[in-house]
Amino acid sequence: MRALxxxxxxxxxxxxxxxxxxxxxxxxxxxxxxxxxxxATANVxxxxxxxxxxxxxxxxxxxxxxxxxxxxxxxxGAVSAASVEGAAMAWHRSFVLREGxxxxxxxxxxxVFATLGIGGGLxxxxxxxxxxxxxxxxxxxxxxxxxxEGDALPVAGEAPSGExxxxxxxxxxxxxxxxxxxxxxxxxxxxxxxxxxLLDAEFRVSGRADRMGYQLDGPAVAHGEGGxxxxxxxxxxxxxxxxxxxxxxxxxxxxxxxxxxPKIATVISADLRRIAxxxxxxxxxxxxxxxxxxxxxxxxxxxxxxxxxxxxxxAGDALDRMWQANxxxxxxxxxxxxx
Amino acid sequence: xxxxxPRLLHQGDTALTxxxxxxxxxxxxxxxxxxxxxxxxxxWPGVVETVPTYRSLTVHLDPVAVDPVDLGQQLLALARExxxxxxxxxxxxxPVLYDGADLDAVAERHGIPAGEVIARHTAxxxxxxMLGFLPGYAYLSGLDPxxxxxxRPSPRPTTPAGTVSIGGAQALVASIxxxxxxxxxxxxxxxxxSPARDPIFLFEPGDGVRFVAxxxxxxxxxxxxxxxxxxxxxxxxx
Numbered sequence: 166m167r168a169l170x171x172x173x174x175x176x177x178x179x180x181x182x183x184x185x186x187x188x189x190x191x192x193x194x195x196x197x198x199x200x201x202x203x204x205a206t207a208n209v210x211x212x213x214x215x216x217x218x219x220x221x222x223x224x225x226x227x228x229x230x231x232x233x234x235x236x237x238x239x240x241x242g243a244v245s246a247a248s249v250e251g252a253a254m255a256w257h258r259s260f261v262l263r264e265g266x267x268x269x270x271x272x273x274x275x276x277v278f279a280t281l282g283i284g285g286g287l288x289x290x291x292x293x294x295x296x297x298x299x300x301x302x303x304x305x306x307x308x309x310x311x312x313x314e315g316d317a318l319p320v321a322g323e324a325p326s327g328e329x330x331x332x333x334x335x336x337x338x339x340x341x342x343x344x345x346x347x348x349x350x351x352x353x354x355x356x357x358x359x360x361x362x363l364l365d366a367e368f369r370v371s372g373r374a375d376r377m378g379y380q381l382d383g384p385a386v387a388h389g390e391g392g393x394x395x396x397x398x399x400x401x402x403x404x405x406x407x408x409x410x411x412x413x414x415x416x417x418x419x420x421x422x423x424x425x426x427p428k429i430a431t432v433i434s435a436d437l438r439r440i441a442x443x444x445x446x447x448x449x450x451x452x453x454x455x456x457x458x459x460x461x462x463x464x465x466x467x468x469x470x471x472x473x474x475x476x477x478x479x480a481g482d483a484l485d486r487m488w489q490a491n492x493x494x495x496x497x498x499x500x501x502x503x504x
Numbered sequence: 505x506x507x508x509x510p511r512l513l514h515q516g517d518t519a520l521t522x523x524x525x526x527x528x529x530x531x532x533x534x535x536x537x538x539x540x541x542x543x544x545x546x547x548w549p550g551v552v553e554t555v556p557t558y559r560s561l562t563v564h565l566d567p568v569a570v571d572p573v574d575l576g577q578q579l580l581a582l583a584r585e586x587x588x589x590x591x592x593x594x595x596x597x598x599p600v601l602y603d604g605a606d607l608d609a610v611a612e613r614h615g616i617p618a619g620e621v622i623a624r625h626t627a628x629x630x631x632x633x634m635l636g637f638l639p640g641y642a643y644l645s646g647l648d649p650x651x652x653x654x655x656r657p658s659p660r661p662t663t664p665a666g667t668v669s670i671g672g673a674q675a676l677v678a679s680i681x682x683x684x685x686x687x688x689x690x691x692x693x694x695x696x697x698s699p700a701r702d703p704i705f706l707f708e709p710g711d712g713v714r715f716v717a718x719x720x721x722x723x724x725x726x727x728x729x730x731x732x733x734x735x736x737x738x739x740x741x742x
Contacts (some may be wrong), residue, residue: 169621189555189564191697191705192679193639302680304699340589350513350521396526397636397643399555399562401519422559423636431516447731456573459517463567 166323167234169283171316172267177226177375180287180306180318183216185295186385189422196297196418199278199376199441202336202470203242207282209473210239210259210331212363217286222279224444226272229281233319237284237325238262241335243276243442258332259284261325276338276442283353285322301417308420314487330480335472338442345404345436346405347459351427355407360388363405363429368413368449376419383448385411385430386429397423403432405451411487415440433459436476437465438475509534510583513560516566520576522561528552528673530645532559533633535637537710538587543579550575556709558643584597588676595712596694597738598677600668601723604688606656610670613653622717624648626685626688632677633668635705640679640697642707647675653695659685666691668715693727694737 171178181204184197198204198221208217226245239259240247247254247270254260254268262268273279289296289307298306307316352360368383386407393409400406404416406426415432416424430441433454442450513521522539525532533556543563550570555562561578565572567595611618628664630644647670655671660683663669667678671686677695678684692715696706705715718726726736 186719187566188639188705189553190635190709192636192641193697243522293704299639301682302697302699304639309634347514347516350515350523352691396528396558398514398523399519399521400559400561400635401515401562401564403516403518419521421637422555423634428515431514434518456514458574460567460571463517467568 166215167236168232168317168369169220169236169320170230170232170313171312171318172228172230173314174227174312175223175272176311178187178227179221179298179300179461180218180289180296180312180314181221181298182218182296184297184418185293185299185305185411187347188293191464192422192423193299193302193304194292194420195249196295196299196376196416198280199418200438201241202281202438202466203278203280204282206333206472206473207239207241207280207336209258209477210241211284215284215470217282218289219283219286219411220281222270222281224272224277226270228270229262229268230276231264231266232262233323236262236320237328238268239282240270240277241278241282243273243277245273246271255480256331257335259482260329261330275444277444278442284325285320285321289321301419326343326351331477331481333476333478336469338439340439340443340447343450344440345433345454345459345462346403346430346451347433347456348430348453349428350398350431352429354389354391354395354427355429356387357390359389359411360429362386363413364451364453370443370445370447371412371446372445374445376417378414378416378420379443380412380414381441382412385468386413388427389410393426395427397424397425399429400428403434403437404428405430417441433456433462435459435462505567510580512580514572515562516577516604518570519562519564520572520579521560522579523561528558528633528645530631533631533645534589535587536561538589539583540580540709541590544586549700555636556662557636558645564667566698570694581740588611590710592710592712593708595714595740596707597714597734597740598692598694599722599726600626600690600692600715600717601720602690602717603720604667604669604690606669606687607686607689609689610653610689614650621651621689624651625670625675626715626717628714632707632711632713634709634710634727635707638682638703640676640695640707642696642713644675644677644713645673648672649673653687654688655685660685663688664691666695667694668692691723694725695730698733706737733741
């Protein structure tokens, strides 16, 4: 049977698919990719149905080997130097990893999460309707845990048989532009000054950042007279909750489903990947938009994803891409071992 | 039923919340559960799932399929109609070994023997007001007000799976190990979340819960049965 062998990977590397909706009323969040656009792009490059399971790589990079046959793969998301048997491999294209070959992925120079898409997807048992790892619930992925050295991931579908490699242009993360939010649901629990701090100040992603949430460093966001405790209510990916000391936490894919801190604002769904791809120390600014704007942007994003198959173009041969990558200096980095 | 004016709160473009109030109150919770039942019974295009809490109903939606502003107005109108409370589906008898690290401290704070804490904790029929935070965490209303106690000043970094605790006016059955600032009264062998069992989640919002004190030998036997996939909580009719 064909398998992808994990020779090395960072601690935040997991199997993710479209997520596990429908269980939030019982306290289980949906999980799914931190960068949904990178995830969707990888599956389109490989001709996989939307939501097919892929590997989400954390910031540590990794090394993977094809076993039992050739694999068709694609790398999207946070770009780093990648190489196959020492030859640089470009991103946002499909390629074939032949049996016994090793793919090396260096830690990204910027951004956090990369998607390693797999043609045919993974042949793993579904856990409550999904392969996505929810670490706190010990659910999904491989045995309910992140990936680690030595794991063999069985690959579903047929071995590649001469299909041409394809490429897609990535959507830039626009790091210098603010992350857009809709104010509320509990904006009225903050002072005018507290709201102004959120929208005018510059924050940085703190070291407490994982798939559950990103806490931000920066000036304290002041609560109103009602204080910082509310009776728990529902959260969403992108909820910005503010605990007692005033340091905002942006909730992410594996978040708690309910929370007892007031939520000053909500990152719009189209911009969630833009904050997910910021690492500790990266700057974050927020800009308020109306619900209608957030809906328009969500629909534009969905239409963009739906149009990706029409945007595919031939990738040219891997050697050509390797040469370009060499010119860009990536090949040197690609030889570095992942952290 | 008392019917405070519900509020519509938007949570970005992927959810909205109908809020009936901001207190822990059995009547508010009954309204939330009644709205949830009515919404679920009808089936709304674009609604992905709903999350009832003590005092609000969060509705997760697909903004491509439905406009959250329009949906919010429709749900707000629905929430303003008279809502009949849904009866409890079941009452669960949940066995508890009362050996919690805070049992004696809670007794001391209230000036009563530990046995009286257990008596007061096992007397009421609680209601599952919400399941949330972590998978299967059951937040119960109905705690004897004479047991109410503000949370510990510093949370414990971890508490075991099955922890039965109290905090403020609430009682909690925890499913998996996690940090907690609540007062630990004991442990139940019942798994409120068990992915390999049918049902995966034992409790539904609105279910009744009664605690039954058990000795350690019984806990050990029930824990083995629960590990093998049994429910070990007895289900009674409401």
